[in-house]
Amino acid sequence: MNFKKTVFLMTIAGFLFASCDNDNDNEPILPKGNYDNGILIANEGAFSGGTGTVNFISNDYTITEEKVYSKVNNENLGTILQSIGFNNDDAYLIANVGNKITVADRFTMEKITEITSNLNNPRYIAFANGKGFVTNWGDGSDPEDDYVGVIDLETNLIVSEILVAEGPEQIIANGNFLYVSHKGGFGSGNTVSVINAATNTVVTSISVGDIPDELAIDTSGNVLVSCEGKAETSWNPKEVLGSLVTINTTTNKVGATLNFASGFHPNGMVLNEGSIYLSTSNSVYKMAESATSIPASAIIKTAVYGISVNENKVYITDAKNFQDNGSLKIFDASTSNELQDFTVGLIPGKIYFN
Amino acid sequence: MGLNKILIFAFCSIFVSNLYSQKDTLVVNLKSFSLSFSKVNDFSKGYSSILITDSLITRNIRSLTDVLKFNSFIYFKENGLGMVSSPSFRGTNAAQTAVIWNGININSQLNGQVDFNAISSNSYDNITVRSGGGSVLFGSGAIGGTVHLDNLVNFSKEEKHKVLANYGSFNTQHISYDHVKSNDKSFLNIGLGYNKSDNDFSYLDSNLTNENGNYLNYNFDVNYGYKLNENHQLKIYSSTFFGNRNLSRTLNAPSNDGYEDINSKNLLEWNFALSSKEVITSRISYIFEKFKYFDNNQNKSNFSDGNTQRKIGQIDYNNSISRKLKLNAILGFESIEASGSSFSTNTRNILSNVLSLNHQLTQKLSYGVQLRQDIQNDFESPFLYSLGIEQQFNQNYTLSFNTSKNFRIPTFNDLYWEPGGNVNLKPEESYQFEIGNAISLKNISLQVNGFYISSSDLIQWVPNLSGVWSPTNTNETRNLGIEFSANYKTSIKNHFVTINANYSYTDAKDLETNQQLISVPKNRLNGLVNYQRKNWSAFYQFLFNDDVQFLVDTIPAFQVSNVGVAYELSTLNGSPNIGFVIKNMYNTKYQNTLNRPMPGINFQITTNINF
Numbered sequence: 001m002n003f004k005k006t007v008f009l010m011t012i013a014g015f016l017f018a019s020c021d022n023d024n025d026n027e028p029i030l031p032k033g034n035y036d037n038g039i040l041i042a043n044e045g046a047f048s049g050g051t052g053t054v055n056f057i058s059n060d061y062t063i064t065e066e067k068v069y070s071k072v073n074n075e076n077l078g079t080i081l082q083s084i085g086f087n088n089d090d091a092y093l094i095a096n097v098g099n100k101i102t103v104a105d106r107f108t109m110e111k112i113t114e115i116t117s118n119l120n121n122p123r124y125i126a127f128a129n130g131k132g133f134v135t136n137w138g139d140g141s142d143p144e145d146d147y148v149g150v151i152d153l154e155t156n157l158i159v160s161e162i163l164v165a166e167g168p169e170q171i172i173a174n175g176n177f178l179y180v181s182h183k184g185g186f187g188s189g190n191t192v193s194v195i196n197a198a199t200n201t202v203v204t205s206i207s208v209g210d211i212p213d214e215l216a217i218d219t220s221g222n223v224l225v226s227c228e229g230k231a232e233t234s235w236n237p238k239e240v241l242g243s244l245v246t247i248n249t250t251t252n253k254v255g256a257t258l259n260f261a262s263g264f265h266p267n268g269m270v271l272n273e274g275s276i277y278l279s280t281s282n283s284v285y286k287m288a289e290s291a292t293s294i295p296a297s298a299i300i301k302t303a304v305y306g307i308s309v310n311e312n313k314v315y316i317t318d319a320k321n322f323q324d325n326g327s328l329k330i331f332d333a334s335t336s337n338e339l340q341d342f343t344v345g346l347i348p349g350k351i352y353f354n
Numbered sequence: 355m356g357l358n359k360i361l362i363f364a365f366c367s368i369f370v371s372n373l374y375s376q377k378d379t380l381v382v383n384l385k386s387f388s389l390s391f392s393k394v395n396d397f398s399k400g401y402s403s404i405l406i407t408d409s410l411i412t413r414n415i416r417s418l419t420d421v422l423k424f425n426s427f428i429y430f431k432e433n434g435l436g437m438v439s440s441p442s443f444r445g446t447n448a449a450q451t452a453v454i455w456n457g458i459n460i461n462s463q464l465n466g467q468v469d470f471n472a473i474s475s476n477s478y479d480n481i482t483v484r485s486g487g488g489s490v491l492f493g494s495g496a497i498g499g500t501v502h503l504d505n506l507v508n509f510s511k512e513e514k515h516k517v518l519a520n521y522g523s524f525n526t527q528h529i530s531y532d533h534v535k536s537n538d539k540s541f542l543n544i545g546l547g548y549n550k551s552d553n554d555f556s557y558l559d560s561n562l563t564n565e566n567g568n569y570l571n572y573n574f575d576v577n578y579g580y581k582l583n584e585n586h587q588l589k590i591y592s593s594t595f596f597g598n599r600n601l602s603r604t605l606n607a608p609s610n611d612g613y614e615d616i617n618s619k620n621l622l623e624w625n626f627a628l629s630s631k632e633v634i635t636s637r638i639s640y641i642f643e644k645f646k647y648f649d650n651n652q653n654k655s656n657f658s659d660g661n662t663q664r665k666i667g668q669i670d671y672n673n674s675i676s677r678k679l680k681l682n683a684i685l686g687f688e689s690i691e692a693s694g695s696s697f698s699t700n701t702r703n704i705l706s707n708v709l710s711l712n713h714q715l716t717q718k719l720s721y722g723v724q725l726r727q728d729i730q731n732d733f734e735s736p737f738l739y740s741l742g743i744e745q746q747f748n749q750n751y752t753l754s755f756n757t758s759k760n761f762r763i764p765t766f767n768d769l770y771w772e773p774g775g776n777v778n779l780k781p782e783e784s785y786q787f788e789i790g791n792a793i794s795l796k797n798i799s800l801q802v803n804g805f806y807i808s809s810s811d812l813i814q815w816v817p818n819l820s821g822v823w824s825p826t827n828t829n830e831t832r833n834l835g836i837e838f839s840a841n842y843k844t845s846i847k848n849h850f851v852t853i854n855a856n857y858s859y860t861d862a863k864d865l866e867t868n869q870q871l872i873s874v875p876k877n878r879l880n881g882l883v884n885y886q887r888k889n890w891s892a893f894y895q896f897l898f899n900d901d902v903q904f905l906v907d908t909i910p911a912f913q914v915s916n917v918g919v920a921y922e923l924s925t926l927n928g929s930p931n932i933g934f935v936i937k938n939m940y941n942t943k944y945q946n947t948l949n950r951p952m953p954g955i956n957f958q959i960t961t962n963i964n965f
Contacts, residue, residue: 281819321816
């Protein structure tokens with residue numbers, strides 16, 4: 001037997017062996033792409049002429065890669081990567097100033113298509129009833145040009161626009177209904193709109209606290225809204241308290257409002273396994289969903305620009321001075337111990353899990 | 355009102371002093387007296403400056419950015435061709451270069467900067483770029499250097515008309531008209547200008563074009579002088595600019611923004627010669643600027659705006675005590691009012707006191723000392739000084755030294771912007787040292803200057819604890835570098851050649867982070883070769899701009915060249931001059947600011963008629 005044949009047979013055997021192995025119940029799941037099994041960080045990038053970028057960090061922290069979308073596709077995402085939405089394997093990367101949504105495979109980051117028409121200052125996206133819904137501020141000071149664009153997911157075109165109140169920010173799907181927080185553009189909003197995803201119409205508008213931002217669905221199926229309120233400053237002499245508002249999704253009425261203490265104005269909220277994580281610019285607080293007051297002390301003291309929680313770990317980005325690359329810190333959610341610290345891109349705003 | 359009271363007081367005191375000084379009125383020479391000009395020349399010992407000649411202005415008439423980027427040390431952060439353009443001089447920031455119009459600092463009261471694409475270059479007889487701090491003479495923001503725009507009023511018989519008409523790629527048009535009529539008693543100069551461009555060039559190596567980059571602007575200028583008698587002259591300077599621009603896209607984002615602005619500068623000046631040595635100049639000035647910014651230029655009913663009004667009164671006393679000793683004292687009062695969408699109406703009053711002395715100690719050694727103390731209602735203003743010494747070693751070599759303390763006061767945006775404005779800001783302070791060497795030989799002159807600038811309490815906008823962007827006095831920087839300029843002139847028979855070159859090396863550091871400052875090219879070089887023979891003239895100009903850091907990105911270094919040829923039809927009436935210019939002749943792909951490409955090769959036809 002010559003050497004070549006041996007190699008060939010060994011390869012066949014290896015293949016057969018592998019095939020057999022694949023039939024086992026405890027088969028290893030093959031990664032769906034280079035960016036599976038890890039964390040994606042959306043960096044906003046420079047406002048003036050810059051582009052948003054995506055960093056990848058593998059779950060075992062052995063692989064870190066910057067600008068993954070640009071590397072794979074040899075093009076840029078556009079100015080200010082505001083957020084990313086996921087629909088099955090498709091990632092919708094929203095460039096706010098760039099007025100562009102790039103659709104890419106979330107695991108390979110290969111570009112599928114892009115949406116550039118009928119966008120005007122897009123912010124966040126959610127999916128319901130087989131459609132995508134993207135919030136658009138329009139001109140941040142014009143109350144007449146705000147809408148939620150409806151994306152046909154087959155064609156990836158915006159097929160209709162649902163006019164809404166000023167400054168639609170975050171959007172979350174609850175069954176066939178969408179909840180939109182009206183942060184208020186350059187001004188300040190205080191409502192949450194409810195949209196019927198089947199009819200593309202606004203069902204109702206719910207008054208909440210000032211500057212509602214983050215949305216989450218709790219274990220009882222209520223929508224939680226974190227409202228920043230307004231800090232007391234020289235240009236705003238009267239403080240408006242921040243609050244956590246619970247919306248009963250059956251009645252679409254406010255079920256409960258938990259006002260925060262004076263000086264507490266959250267910039268982030270995450271709901272994870274029965275706990276609510278609230279962040280300010282320099283602290284993270286943790287409370288049970290059922291709690292009726294925010295805890296007096298923070299679990300983590302660090303600069304917070306973006307926050308997310310996954311599998312008992314708290315992920316926090318720090319935009320530093322907004323001129324140099326920011327960082328991602330990972331903490332143990334139980335012990336609050338810092339586990340890792342990575343340098344990521346310019347103004348890292350959002351953290352997602354693949 | 356405070357302003358009126360102070361002005362009345364000031365005028366009264368002049369009249370009183372006039373009575374006392376009448377008696378020694380002898381021969382008065384006010385003929386070529388230009389106050390703002392004399393500040394740059396007489397009271398700037400140890401500072402170097404570059405005078406931009408008429409032909410250079412004509413050649414780059416489109417905007418002041420174009421004139422200066424090829425002929426001075428200043429790097430321009432031009433946000434796309436014709437868009438908002440702010441300077442960086444000696445590595446300092448955009449608000450640390452002051453623009454002085456006929457002696458008056460015209461930096462924006464809102465952001466402290468000057469948009470060099472919102473100043474017409476056909477409006478001025480002299481444009482001078484002075485390197486180094488000059489806050490004592492020129493006020494807030496004169497840290498990296500100053501750019502002087504001067505109109506000259508001459509009482510000599512003259513009548514002339516000048517028409518410039520240029521047309522170039524991207525439907526770029528310039529038309530200007532300049533008229534002077536003067537005699538030994540009066541002087542009148544009227545100027546009109548018009549610039550327009552579709553500015554829709556294709557980006558090189560990209561399928562994008564420069565969308566939404568079209569601009570249009572007009573300017574209207576009147577300068578008038580009247581000689582009441584040998585001792586009294588009245589002068590009026592007025593310059594108004596209207597701009598209407600869309601703000602162009604970048605490689606990473608489209609744009610539908612629009613911007614409209616008006617600025618008007620008006621000055622009444624009265625020169626009164628008390629004696630052959632003493633002149634008192636009183637000045638009243640009214641300056642306003644107004645802008646509207648449109649987030650969507652299709653919907654012009656929705657905009658944000660800002661406007662400022664400035665009223666300035668100055669008494670400026672000059673005494674040439676002897677040929678060797680000159681003294682200048684200025685008492686000034688300024689009242690500024692600003693209002694806009696992002697802040698409520700606010701006023702600021704500034705009283706300024708300046709004392710300058712220039713002394714020719716020996717035939718070869720001279721020095722100048724200047725002191726300034728402002729009094730403001732908003733905050734305490736630092737005491738400023740400047741000292742310059744010049745030693746001429748021989749006919750060919752002069753060594754100079756200067757040191758100064760300069761400042762920049764917080765702008766209305768810094769103090770009152772909602773949200774974020776911080777009323778507790780202090781002025782930025784800056785110390786600097788400079789050594790200059792001037793060598794002048796028969797055909798060549800060289801100037802080498804080394805500078806060191808240390809600035810503290812720099813105002814920087816950063817997010818505060820509640821996440822709102824707010825300015826604080828945080829940064830400390832240190833800039834050092836070298837400026838080298840060379841001018842060479844020669845003629846052989848009918849061939850005239852001039853060569854100018856400016857090179858600068860700048861090392862600018864943030865002392866907190868120990869990093870290089872953003873938007874500062876380390877090396878910068880520009881050069882010009884002019885050739886003339888009889889009716890033909892030709893030029894070649896080039897610019898090398900080093901890598902520029904902008905946040906986490908680098909704008910790559912580039913080299914760009916223009917070439918032009920012109921012919922004067924001397925046999926025709928008015929000797930029209932017709933020329934052709936190739937801009938960016940090597941079709942270089944380059945950017946001045948991040949991801950805002952500049953055009954590739956493009957062309958321009960120029961005509962110039964004097965009659």
